[in-house]
Amino acid sequence: MKAPDFVYVRPGSIAEALALLADTDADATPLAGGQSLMPMMNFRVAAPGKLVDLNGLAELRGLRVENGMVRIGAMTRYAELLASDDIRENIPLFGLALPHVAHAAIRNRGTIGGSVALADPAAEIPALLLVLEAEIHMQGLAGTRAIAAEDFFLGLYETALQEGEIVTEIVVPARKTTEQFGFYEFARRHGDYAMAGVALKVGGPDHCRIGFFGVADRAIRATRAEVAYRDGGVPAAMAALDDLPFDGDLNAAAKTKRHLAGIALKRAFEGIS
Amino acid sequence: MNEPLHIFDRPNSYIGRSVPRPDARRLLEGRGKFVDDLQLPRMLHAAFLRSAHSHARIDGFDLDAARAMPGVVAIYTGKDFADHVTPYVGTLTHLAGLRSAPQMPMAMDVARWQGEPIAMVVAQSRAEAEDAVAMIDADLHPLDAACDTESALDADTPVIHEAFGSNLAWERLVEAGDVDAVFSRNDVTVIKRTFRFGRHTGVTLEPRASVVEYDPSENRLTYWYSGQAPHMMQAILAKHLDLPEENVRVVAHDVGGSFGIKIHTYGDDIATAVAAKLLKRPVKFVADRHESFVSDIHARDHVVTGRIAVTADGTIEALDFDDLTGIGPYSMYPRTSAIECNQVLNLTGAPYKLRNYRARGRVVFQNKNLMCQYRAVGHPIAMAVADGLVDEAAAAIGVDPAEIRRRNLVPDDTYPCVSASGMKFDDLSHEKTLDRLISEMRYDDLRADQATCREKGVYRGIGLVSMVEVANPSPMFYGIGGAPISAQDGATVRLDAGGALHVSSSITEQGQGTNTILAQIAAEVFGVDMDRVKVTTGDTDNVPYGGGTWASRGAGIGGEAMLLASKALKDQVLDVAGILLQSESESLDIRSGSVVDADSGAERISLRDLARTVYYRGNELPSDVKPELIATRHYRVTDFPFVFTNSAMAAHVEVDVESGFVRVLHFWAVEDCGRVINPQLVDEQIRGGVVQGIGGALYEECVYSEDGQLLNATMADYLVPMAGEMPDISVFHVETPTKTSVLGAKGAGEAGTGGAPAAVMNAVNDALRPLGASIFQMPMSPERILKALGKV
Known part of the structure; x- marks a missing residue:
């Protein structure tokens, strides 16, 4: 080894x-x-x-809030995000989710940009960014560009990142006072990759964004469930997950993932704040 | 006239006290001496190419590219060792009918499990050796594999060793009473269940490791390793590498956990020794985590179908079961892979009054990593099957689980007695331990809480187990069958010129505190402060001959030898003191480093002065006095094949019936290991064992594909139990010293691992019972529980 x-x-x-x-x-x-x-x-x-x-690149570190956006350097570590007052106030979903990312020693080294670039299907960060309508900023020799998180995660460890490009910054809209957030994940042991997990942003009774992780080949939005929620609330959302491309793994067959995704969604709604 | 105080009853006795480990500070400061810390001049590093297939014919190798890699000193394939090491076979004569095929350190013609070593690179660094391994072109022709235990004996399953004609390695039938007559009665309730136990493994913090040095000038081989039984390895290396036994020295310094993993003969370790001998240079092999998962022995892998018959009042009338267990393609050398099944046949139902008993065991070959003895060999299966059936029967007839145990446990006042399977028991306390457990856990309160919770849709369960644990084995375990495994241990105690004791013992320190309890016993029995006792273990050149660490035998056997040696030296010293002080030696005692007047406690001469007189100024002694300030004693168990320990345990769990997740809320263990030498060490042994038991019950499993590929050979995918998920574990003791020794200590190392799976399984089923669901497969993963609940 x-x-x-x-x-x-x-x-x-x-x-x-x-x-x-x-x-x-x-x-x-x-x-x-x-x-x-x-x-x-x-x-x-x-x-x-x-x-x-x-x-060694100071340009990629740190975070700041400007014009209603939280700009997070790609090399910002989980531990720094968790310790930040700016994050707590402006991205409360991170506060709910990041304690579930592995263990303290890993959070001390792991970076948000690294998680974005790797695009592990069971990692929390990509799903959070989908729900938060974040933008991924990249830079290559050809210049800089930005892409919505929704268009960035393309498949198993596959992203819109081109050869030679690096992720430089994650830009997340700061919380609006009307918004609430929920998060729930099932992991065999605390800190393990999730068997099924979900992040939620609820803008009101008729509007929510739902992002799953650990259930498919990538972090994935459940758009049908979002629509169903508007029409029939949480039970309808739970029932509208069948079209998601569930993939089984060692801990759970696709059918089990489907089941756990529904339970996770219900519990995330129950816990919104 | 009052009896004199027993040595253990004296004030401030070290026995029974939680004395801190003398080696804790050294280890915490990072000054441990583990095998990988060893650096020798001219040392080389080994890495292995392992079969990628579970079953494959080896058609040849192209080694040119690998040989050309930087740093490569030698490359060997299996056949290169044919003339340098003799094959070994994992059979023992007392396990009648057991068969296994000859094994070589690396497969020669056919590889029989994914992970079996097939070629070895020796290079200047481990990284270079791994680089070269990647360049070996092995021509492997995949063969049909027999991986599944349950179909291993089917007619259309490939036979792994053709000469045997089938994949059956061993079978045994134990019968007592008339089982069939009981099951045909119409006044009994019969419960039948099938239990499945997944494979798991030991996951030692320090992986297996060896450094081997060969000195041709003396034809001497030194083998440093991370292991449990130095003298056994000495005999094995000498035999198979054609060396005089006395020319092989085996050293085990600090060992980072063993759990039975490190008591077997592994091909990569033997290959390292052969390479060192051929190259005449030291060679180091340290298994990496992936290698550990595919080559450290696995454990369990049993399918047991059992039935129990109980009367309406809860009397157990008969127990009948069939155990099928898969052991990989060979029986492990030299202890064999039949022992676990044998233990299941011997121990299932052993805590209960049981006259009608039938146990059939079959051990089968399969194309998976070898299965062999791991902590609590056979016990988790035996206890889960018996106590699982007992709880199911109790539920069926409407008797409380605690009550059905009370009605059937062997009463504390009936010892000695013999179990249905022929086990001789003495000094056990099933009734006392169960009573203590029920009281400490506040059983009735938990039942009330359970009822309240159910009304709120919260499903909690309580699971009990009463168990026996094999400890202090006699030669009947291995030696009788021809294995080079000593059941006796020796201890030497020497008084040095400074008045300190140097003691050595043939039992070994694996991190469990052996060296601490040896020092406690010597200090207490001889009469010095503990900081004046220096302990040596784990070196065949420097310790008496003995068995090492396994089968919960260290304290009971090695501890007794230390007690006897310390007592002998004390008598010898008092004889000398009597002459020097012109007193009757019977009127003297040794306390806190001085010879004192036994009645008044007044100091007569310090041990330092006594020793200096003997060593430096012998002229002051009469010429016919020949002082011996050293004593050696050995001890073995003679009256019984094993000295059993017993305990009662309970788990309290909450099952999330929506997700299938189980949380263990609390665990209780009431252990009777006889005399407790160091309560803290015993408690931590019990807790560590319970955690490994919970691991087997809920988390740990070596997951194989149908064609024999281990799918989760990483620490991310193989789920060892972690602190965050573990409950508080309350440990209590009932002390019934064994009459077989003065010390009275029985083993405590394996009880937790043996009992916890049954307790957790029973608790989960207790929680699920109102939902009409049950599970008898370990680990009880969320997915399996969801299936049991019919939700997926």
């Missing part, structure tokens, strides 16, 4: 990082918090030729 040989570089600027990542011969991969990539390398599932460590 030793990683194959690789070259390690720690650039001092985004420009330098992008130049390093553009060298396709080197098979370069950006290193964020390393909480997924390093184990994958040690298991020899991933074998990048060059690791471009983004941890």
Whole structure:
């Protein structure tokens, strides 16, 4: 369980990082918090030729609130998000969900941008961003661009990120006073990847956004359930999940995921605040 | 006239006190000496190519690319070792009919499980060795595999060892009374259930590891390893590597957990020794976590169909079951993989008065990793089957689970006695432990709470188990069958010139506190402060001969040897003191490092002065006095095949009937391990065991695909129990010392693991009962519980 040989570089600027990542011969991969990539390398599932460590890039750190938007640097760590008053006030959903992300040691290193770029189907962050109508900002040698979270997560570990691009910033609309949030997940042990989980934003009796994780090949919005909620409340929403592309795993067959997704949704609604 | 105080009854006795571990600080400061900490000059590192298939013919290897990799010193395939190590077979003569095929460290012609070593790279670093392993081109031809236990004996299942004609490794039938007559009576209620126990494994914090050095000038092999039985490994290495036994030294320094995983013969470890001998350079092998999952022995894998007959008043009239267990493609060497099944046949229902008993066991080969002895061998199956059936029967006839146990447990005043399966029991306390349990857990209050909760749609359950635990085994366990496994242990106690004791013992420290209790016993029995006792274990060159750590035997057997040696040395020292002080030695005692007047306690001479006189100024002694300030004693159990321990345990759970999730709210264990030497260490042993038992009941499972691929060989996917999910575990003791020894200690290492699964299963079923659902498959995952509830 030793990683194959690789070259390690720690650039001092985004420009330098992008130049390093553009060298396709080197098979370069950006290193964020390393909480997924390093184990994958040690298991020899991933074998990048060059690791471009983004941890030295101050430009990618920190968060600020401006014009009703919370702008979070991609290299901001879970622990920093959890400790932030700005996050607590403006993105209460993070406060509900992030304690479920792995364990303290992992939250001390893991970054929001790393989770976005990896797009693990059972991770919490992508579903939260779907529900929050967040925007993912990216930068490559060709320039910068931004994409709605909804268009970013394309499949199993598959995103809209192009070769050589890195995630630079996550932009989340600050909470409106009318909005409430809910979160619930089923994990065999605290901190495990979820068997089924859901995040909710409720804008009123006729409006909600529902994002599931751990049930399909990616974080996924349950748009039919959102519509059903408007018409028939929570029971209707629970009953409108059959069209989601449930995928089974070691802990739960697709049918079990379908069942747990409904229960999680009910409990998330019960717990909204 | 009053009897003199028993040595353990003296004020401030170390026995029965929660003395802190002398080694705790060293370990917490990171100064432990584990195998991977060992660095030797010219040392090389091994990595293995393991079969990717559960069953495959090995047609050959192309090693050119691997040989060309940087740092590679040697590459071996299975056949390269054919002339350098002899094959081993995991059979023992007392397990009549057990068969297994010869095994070599690496498969030669056919690989029989996914993870079996097939080639080995030795390189300058582990990373380079792994790089080269990735470059080996192995020509493997996949064969049809026999993976499923339940179909292993079917006619159309591939036979793993053709010469045997079937995949049956062993079978045994135990019969007492007239079972069929009871089941045909019409005044009994009969309950029949099928129980399934998934495979799980030990997951030691420190993986298996070995460093082997061979010195050709002396034909001497030194084997440092993370293990439990140094003398057994010495005999095995000597035999199979053709070395004189005395030329093999086996050393086990600090060991980061064993749980029975580290008491077997593993191909990669033996291959490391062969490579070191061939290369004449030290070689290190440390299993990584993935290798641990695919090559450390697995445990359980049983399907048991059983039935029980009870009368209307709850008297158990008969128990009848059939156990089928899958052990992988070989019986593990040298302890065999039939022991777990044998224990199930011997122990199921053993706490109960039972005259009519039939137990059939079949052990089958399969193309999966080997199954063998892991903590609480057989006990979780035996207890879950018996107490699961008992609870189902109690529910069927409307008797409370505590009450049906009271009516059927072997009474505390009937010992010694013999069980239906022929086990000899003495000094057990099933009634006392159950009474204490019911009172400590406030059983009636919990029942009231359960009723209140049900009205609110909250489903809580209470599960009980009464159990026996094998401890202090005699030679009847292994030695009788031809295994190089000592059932006796030795202890040496030496008084040094400074007045301190140096003691050594053949039992070993795995993190459970062996060295602490050895020091407690020596300090107490001889009469010095504990900080003046230095303990050596785990080194065949430097400790007396003995068995090591397994079967909950350390305190009971090694502890008794230490007691006897300490007492012998005390007598020897007092003889010398009597001469020096011109007193009757009977009038003297040793207390806190000094020879004192036994009556007044007044100091007569310090041990330091006595020892210095003997060692430096022998001229002051009469010439016919030949002091021996060292004593060695050995001890084995002679009166019984095993000295059993018993306990009563209970689990309180809440089942989320919407999701199938189980939360264990609290766990209680009332243990009778005889004399408790160190309550804190015993309690933590019980708690650790309970946690592993809860792991087996709710979380841990080696999940295989149908074609024999282990699907969850990572710490992310294999669910070890974590602190966050564990309940508070309350531990209580009833002390019934065994009459077989002075110390009176019985084992406590495995009770929790043996009993907790039954208690948790019974609690889950107690919670589900009003919903008409039940589950008899472990681990009881949320999905399985949802299925039991008919929700998915």
